[in-house]
Amino acid sequence: MSRNFMRSSSWNFLQLARYGRTANHSQFSSSNIFFHLEEDDLSGEDTSSLADSQEDFDSAILFGMLRGNVVGLRYYSGVVNNNEMVALQREPNNQYDRNAVKVNNVNGEQVGHIKKELAAALAHILDQKMAKIEGVVPYGAQNAFTMPVNLSFWGRAENKQAVLDHMMKYGFRLGPIPNSLQLGHGSAKSKSERAGPSYRAPILPAVQMTTEQLKTEFDKLFEDLKEDDKTQELEPAEGKTLSVIALILTNFYDGRPFPTKKIKKQELAESDVLKSNMSQKQFKAAKKTELSTDSRKESETLSQEASSSRPKRQKARKTKYTYSSASEEDEAWLPRKVKAPAECTLHDDDLFANALFGLPTAVRKKKNKKGVTVSQSISKAGPEGQRRTTLIICPLSVLSNWIDQFEQHIKPEVHLNIYIYYGPERTKDPKVLSDQDVVVTTYSVLSSDYGSRSESPLHKVKWLRVVLDEGHTIRNPNAQQTQAVLSLEAQRRWILTGTPIQNSLKDLWSLICFLKLKPFTDREWWHRTIQRPVTTGEDGGLCRLQALIKNITLRRTKTSKIRGRPVLDLPERKVFIQHVELSEEERQIYESLKNEGKAVISRYVSEGTILSHYADVLAVLVRLRQLCCHPFLVSSALSSITTTADSTPGDVREKLVQKIKLVLSSGSDEECAICLDSLNMPVITYCAHVFCKPCICQVIQHEKQEAKCPLCRGSLRLDQLVECPQEDLDSSINKKLEQNWMCSTKINALMHALVDQRRKDATVKSIVVSQFTSFLSVIEVALRESGFMFTRLDGSMTQKKRTEAIQSFQRPDAQSPTIMLLSLKAGGVGLNLTAASRVFLMDPAWNPAAEEQCFDRCHRLGQTKKVIVTKFVVRNSVEENMLKIQSKKRELAAGAFGKKKSSSSQLKQARIEDIRTLVDL
Template sequence: MAAASSSGGDGEPYLLGYIVTKIVGMRYYSARVAGRESVGLVREPLNIHDGNAIAVKNARHEQVGHLPAPVAKALAPLLDSHLLTAAHGIVPRSDSKINRNAYSLPCQVHLFAGPAAAAVVEAALEEAGLDLIHADHPEFALSQSAAVMERTKKAGRDVDKLFSLVGGKEGKARILPMEAPGDVVLSELFDHQKGALGWLLHREESEDLPPFWQETEDGRFENVLTNQMTVERPPPLKGGIFADDMGLGKTLTLLSLIGRTKARNVGVKKGGGAKRRKVEDAGEGPRPTLVVCPPSVFSSWVTQLEEHLEPGSLKVYMYHGERTRDKKELLKYDLVLTTYSILGTEFEQEDSPVKQIEWFRVILDEAHVIKNFTARQTKAVIALNAERRWVVTGTPVQNSSFDLYPLMAFLRFQPFSIKSYWQSLIQRPLENRNKTGLSRLQILLGAISLRRIKETDIGTKSMIELPPKTVLECYIDLSAEEREIYDQMELQGKNKMQEFGDRDSILRNYSTVLYFILRLRQLCDDVSLCPLDVKSWLPSNSLEDVSKNPELLKKLASLVDDGDDFDCPICLSPPTKTVITSCTHIYCHTCIMKILKSSSSRCPICRHSLSKEDLFLAPEVNHSDEDGSGNPGSDKPLSSKVQALLKLLKTSQNEDPLSKSVVFSQFKQMLILLEAPLKNAGFNILRLDGSMSMKKRLQVIKQFAHGGPDTPTVLLASLKAAGAGVNLTAASTVYLFDPWWNPGVEEQAMDRVHRIGQKKEVKVVRLIVKGSIEERILSLQEKKKRLISSAFGKKKGGKDDKEMRVEELRMMLGLDMGRPVAGCRPSEACHVQ
C-alpha cells in the first residue's frame, strides 16, 4: 500500500497509484485523442447499456470512447461512494503518430483517495483483478501523470523552471489602449478602461499557443508541463480573468468589448463630421455574447446599457422570468443576459437553448459566485459552449486559493482545469506552505489575468481620480443588561464547543456551533433578534438525540430565516424552503432531495447516510412587509448599537442636511427593526433586501439616487442584495452595522458608494461592539485579506481548509485567543458611549 504520508496532509486525498487499461469503443466516435494527452473520465450512471459506464473525453470535451466494462464495474461504485475522490486518465507517451483508425488505446488511470479509504479501494481493485501500480512499484516511474512526475522529477524535469519560463514570456507584448466604438458606446472611457479594453481584445484575437505549449521539430505540439503531445495545434486561450478592483468600471469596459465585436468604425474624417459605416467582423452567422450574473447585478447591467449605449446599437435579450425556449430566437441578439440560478435550474433540461448554442463569448460577472465546484450552477457554466470565455470579479479569491479552481475549469485552461493537476501543482504546495506553490499561482494568474486596484501605496498615483475613502472603526459599549446576556450566551457556546472536543466532532456538529456564533452576532446588534431561552432551540444532551425530535429540528432550521448569512452549501444561495437534516446540516429542499436521488444518498458535509425520513422542513417565518409598515416593537428601549447609529446619522445630517447614507446589515430583520427609530428621528428612509423582486430593487435604487430636500437620505440595505453590481454613488457615507468575516463582501459593499461617479469624499464607519465576537471577526478579516493579496502579491499561503474552519469556529467563540487581535488596532477610530 502507498504510504499516507505522501499526501502532505493528514486526511488529505493523495495519489494511490495508477492502473493500466484501455480506451475502448473508439470506432463509434469521430473524435480522437493523441499520445500524452490527458483525458477526462466521466461517470454515466444513466447510461442505458451499462449503469457503471465511464465515458472518456478528450481535451476538447469530445467523447472518444469508454473504459472497458470490467474496469468500469470496479471503479464506478468507488467513485459514486466518494471512496475515490478523483480518477484521472492519460494516454501514455507515443513516439509515433497514433493510428486514427485504432479501435482502442492504452490508458493510465491515476486514482486519488483519502488515507482512510486507501485499504478499501485497494481491496476492491484486487478483487476485480486490477493491478494497482503504487509508489513502491517498480513501474511507478513510467507514469505520465504530472502529479507523479512532480514527485519523481523524472528525467531532470523541473516544474518550477517551466513555470518561470511562462512567467518570463508574459508582459513582453506591448498592448495598446483602445477606444470604445463610438457608434455603440456614448460615454468616453477613462485611460485605465482603454488599457483594459486593449488587453481584452489582445487576449481574444491572439493566435499564440496557450501557456505551457510549444511546437516540436516534427510539427507536433507538446505541453511541457504534462508531456501531453498532439498532432492538432491547441486552440488559443481566448479569454482570461478580468479582476480589476470594484468600482473601476468593468461593466462599461465589457460593453465596449461587445460593441467592438458588433461593429468597427471606419472612414472617420478629421475636423468635424464623421462618416461612419458598420463593418461586421470576419466570419458568418450571429455572434451573441452571453453574460451571466447574480440577480443583484442584473439591474446594474440594464442601467449601464441605458446610460452608456446608443439606443438600438446592441440587440439585448433578458433571459429571465418568462423566456424563449427557441435557440434561433436567442441567436438574433448581440447580448443575452441571464443569472447563475437560471443556468443551474436548466442544467439538466435537454431543451435549454442556452446549452445548445455555441456562444461567441461568455462573460461570468461576479464570477466568485461559482467558487463551490460541486454546486449545480458551477457545473452549468463550465458546461457552456463558447469560443471566448471571461471571468470577471474584483474578488477572485475569497476564502481559499481553491476558489480559483472552478474559474480555471470554466476557462478550460489546461492542465489546471483538471482537478488532480490543480491539486498536485498548485493547491498542495500552497497548503504545505511551500513557497513554490505561491510562486506558481502568481505566474499562472499573471499569464491570464488583469488586475488594477484603486488605492495604491502612499506617494503613488491612484488608478483613477476618485475622492478619498476613509474607513473608521466605531467602538460601542454594551449596556449592563446587554453585557450580561451576551456573556451568558458566549459562556454556553464555549462550553458546548469544549464538549465536542476534537476537530471531527466539531465539524460534525458545526451547525450548533454556527448557531451560537449567529446568536452572539445578533446580540451585538439588538437583543430582540435573539430568543433568550437557549434551551428552547439547543439540544440539552448530545446531538445524537436530535434526530428523534422533529419539532426541535424545525426550531433550529427556522433560525436561519432571520439572517442572510446562511447559504445552502450545495447552491451557495440563502436556503429556499429550508430543510435541516438529522445530522443538523442545512440545505434547500430541492438541493438535498437531488442528493437523495443520487446513488450516494449521503450528507454532502459530514457524509452520514440520509433518507427522506432524516429531513425536516423549517416552518415559514413571516417578516414585516416590504414598505416597512409592520410594527418593529417601538415600545422597547433601543439597543446600544442602534443608539450609536442614530447619534452618528444625526451628526452627519447636521453637517450636511442633503448628504445621503447607506446602512448595511447581514440581517433582514435588523433592517426592519431600524425603520421605526430612524423614522421617529426624522429620517426619510428606504429599504433594499433580498426578498424584493428585481423590479422593486431597481425602483428603490433609482428613488434613492434622486436629489432634493424631500428625497430619501438613508438606505437600509442587505449586504447580499446590495453588495455587488449596484451603484449607490448618491450616498457619501457607509455604515457597516455588523461585520462580516469575508472582507471581500464588505469591500463590495463599500464600493457601491466609492466608485466611478462619486463626487464627494466617502466615509465608511464600521460599528463594532467592544469585547465581543465582532472584534474577533476583524481579526479573521485580516487573515482573509492576506490570503486574497497573496494570489496577486508576495505573501504566504494558508492552511488546510478543515483546520482553518475549526480554528475559525474556536476563535469566534473566544477560545484560543492568546494572541492579540490584529483587526482591533485601526489607524483611526471613533468611540460612542
C-alpha cells in the same frame, strides 16, 4: 542529438510520462523534438529506503525483463495508470508469505502484491540486493483483481549471471521485452544494454530527463508566462488589495492551448469511472470521510461523468502530454501583446475591454492617441460573414447596469448595435442576434433556452466573444446554468468577476474550463501543476498560480492605470471603526448570557463534542451578537440553550426549528458542507446540522439506511429533516416594538451620527447595514422617531419591491429617502447604491469580503463623493473577537487563495479555535 539516459536519482519518482518539449534554439522545427523523461510526481515523498546513490545507477546494466502479475488489487487503494511505474518492496514479515513482495504506486501507496510464485523467486534477489527491480504496468491498470507488470532487472554486470540462474531455478527466464509489449516503435533493443527503461521508447529519439530537469521545465512554462506579463499594459495589481473592481479572466486565443508553449494532449485520460476495488463497507466509510474534505471537491467533474453511477473509488489519472513551442501564429495571440505595428497598435480586445470597463475617457484617449476608433475595431471585427457579435451574460440584477453602461458611456463614443435578449418578446432568429455588435442576456434566460437548445438562437450563433459578468456564478460545474454557458460557441471568452475564488481553487478551475485554457482544462493537469502544489504548500506552487492568474487576468483595481491614467477615478473611501461601550444594563445582560454560553461551550470543548454541537455554539454566538445590537433581537423562545436529552419529539423539533432559524438569521453565511455552496432550501438534521435539502437528500438516498450526517456521523433519516417554516421571523420583534420601544447603545450611536450628518448636509444619503433584519426593524422605529425618510432592502423582498426600493433611493429629488436599510446578504454584487456616500455597518460580519462587497455597493462607478464607512463594534464583546478572526481571514486571502488548504481536521481545529476566540475561552 545525443541520447542521455540519465536516470532519476530518486527511486520513488517512478511515473513515466512522455513529453515533447520545445527547443527554441534548435534548427529543428518545433514539433519534432521530443524528450523522453521520467516525471517526478510533484507531491511524491521520497519515503523509500531503497534510494540509491547515483553511482549505483551509473554502473547498472539491464539484466533482462520479465512479465509478472500484481495480485490482490481489490484489497488496496493505491492506483496506477497504464505505463506508469510501480515500486517493489519486500515484505519479509508478511504473515502469509515471508517471500511477499509489495507493489506500490508512485505515491508509495500499496497497489497489491507480486503473485506468490514470482515473489518466491524475487525475494532472494531483493534481499541480497543482487538486482534492482523496476516495474511498469503496461496495461490493465484499471483491472479489479490482477494486473500485469513488466519487471526490469538492473544491477552490476558481475551479478547478472547469478540473478539469471536464480530466476531460472524458479522457472523464470529473463529476456528482452517482447515486441508486442512495446509502446511506440522506438529502438528498444539498441538501448537495452544501457541504463534506463527501454521499453517505453517514444516515436522519436528520446532523451530522458531527470526529475530536476522536469521541474525546471514546469517552472519555465510559468516563467515564460511571467515574461509575457511585462508586456501587459495594465499594471498588475500591486499588493493584495481588496478593492478589485473587476477581475477579468480572458481567453484571447480561441480555445487554443496556452500560447507560450503549445501543450497538446497526447493521450486522453480514460474514463474516471472504475470498478470497485473496495468492499461496500470500505467505500461507505471512505465516502463519508470525503464529504467534508477537499477530495470530495476533486471528485466533481465538469463533464458530470459518472455522477449518476458514482464510481466507488476515484482513480487519480496521469495524463501524458506533448508540448511544443509557440508557433509564429501563436505569437500573435499572446495576451496583452501591444508591441505590434502602429496602425493596429491595439488589440481588438483591448479596445473592447476599455469600451466595456474603462471610463469613456479611456476609450476616447485611445481613440485619439492611436487613431483607431473603437467602433471600427469592435463592429468591424472581421470580414463579412465572420463572427462579430459579443454576447454578454449577466445576472438579472446587473442587466440594467449594462444597459446604462452602454447607453450612457459607450454609445456616445461609438456606434454599436445592442440587443437585449430578455423577456418573452425576445427574438427567435439567430440572424437578428448575429447582426448585433453586442447582445446582452441573463444566466437564467440562457439556462432556460438551454432546455430547448435546438430552438434557442443563442445556441445557434457563433459568437465572437462570450462575456460572463459575475462569472463566478458558474462555479458549480453541475448546474444547468454552467452547462448552458459551456454549450455556447465562442471564439473568445471573458469572465468578469470580483471574486474568482470563493471556496477553493476548484472555483477557479471552473472558470478556466470555460475559458478552455489548455492544458489546464484537464483536471489532472490542473491538479498536478496548480491545485496540488498550492494546496500542499509546495514550493513554487503559488508562484505558478500567480503567474497563471496574472496572465489570464486584467485586473482593474481602484489604483489600476492605463498608460499612467487611472482606469477608474473613484473618490476616496475611508473605513472607520467606531467602538461603543454597552450601557451598564446591557452589559449586565450580556455578561450573564456570555457566562452561560461559555459554560456550555467549554463543556463541549472539554468533551471534544463541540463540532457536533455546532448549532448550539452558533446559538450562543448569535445571541451575544444580537445583544450587542439590541436586546430585543434575542428571541425569548431561545431562552434555553442546552438541549435536554429527555425532551419529547415535539420539543426536539421545536428546538430544531429554532436552531435553523438561528443559523439562517445569523448572517454567518453558512455554507452547505456537501455542495460547499451557500444554503439552498436549508434543512436541519436531528443532529442540528444545516444542509441544502437536495444535497442531504441525495446523501440519504445514496446511503440508504446507513446514512450518516456528513458533519458528525449522527444517523440521518429523511423524515427527520426539519425545514425552516416560512413564518415571519420578526413577529416577536414587532410585538415588542409596539409595546415598549427602547434604544440601545448602537442605535444611539447610529442615530447620533445620522442626525449630525443631517445637520451638516441634509442631502447626504446613507446605507445602514445589518445582518439581522430584525435589527433593521428596530432601527426603523428610531428613524421614524427622528423624522428620517428611509427605504429598505432585504432578502425577503420580491424582485419588484427591491427594484422599487433601489430606484426610490437612487432618485435625486427631495422626496427620495436619504437612508437605505440594507441586510448584508441582500447587498450582493451588482447592487448599485451610488446615491449613498455613507455606510453604517451595524454589526461585523464573519466574512470580511462580504463587508467589502457591501461597501462597494456605493463605492463604485458613478460615485462622486468621498465615501465614509463606519463600522460599529461593541468593546469587550464577541464583536471585537470577530474582528480578530476577520483579520486572520484577510491574511489568508492576501496569501493568495489560502495556501495549505488544510485537511478537514485542520479546518475543524481552526473552527474550534475560532469559537474559542469568540467566547474568550
